[in-house]
Amino acid sequence: xxxxxxxxxxxxxxxxxxxxxxxxxxxxxxxxxxxxxxxxxxxxxxxxxxxxxxxxxxxxxxxxxxxxxxxxxxxxxxxxxxxxxxxxxxxxxxxxxxxxxxxxxxxxxxxxxxxxxxxxxxxxxx
Numbered sequence: 001x002x003x004x005x006x007x008x009x010x011x012x013x014x015x016x017x018x019x020x021x022x023x024x025x026x027x028x029x030x031x032x033x034x035x036x037x038x039x040x041x042x043x044x045x046x047x048x049x050x051x052x053x054x055x056x057x058x059x060x061x062x063x064x065x066x067x068x069x070x071x072x073x074x075x076x077x078x079x080x081x082x083x084x085x086x087x088x089x090x091x092x093x094x095x096x097x098x099x100x101x102x103x104x105x106x107x108x109x110x111x112x113x114x115x116x117x118x119x120x121x122x123x124x125x126x
Contacts, residue, residue: 007042044080
């Protein structure tokens with residue numbers, strides 16, 4: 001895997017109007033795997049440049065290995081994406097039994113007047 005390094009953002013055109021981004025931010029040690037926040041920030045900054053240049057909306061799952069990871073990720077999303085007025089949607093998938101999974105959308109806005117020009121974070125519970 002010499003073609004990827006921590007902090008990179010790889011974009012793949014999936015179909016017209018839809019690209020998939022791979023953010024390389026998981027650091028593997030001899031006995032552990034962890035989310036590297038510096039690498040995530042670097043990858044998110046690259047993604048934000050692409051999103052601004054192409055007027056894109058970011059959709060992503062909630063990431064991290066623990067609750068404390070998520071709060072750090074959330075701060076980086078606000079710093080790298082929402083501060084640039086990039087519309088961002090984060091999807092939360094609960095750890096319920098797959099047979100009983102239900103979709104309960106929850107929306108959170110960073111402003112009093114959400115709209116297309118304002119950054120919005122939407123969390124969908126599935």
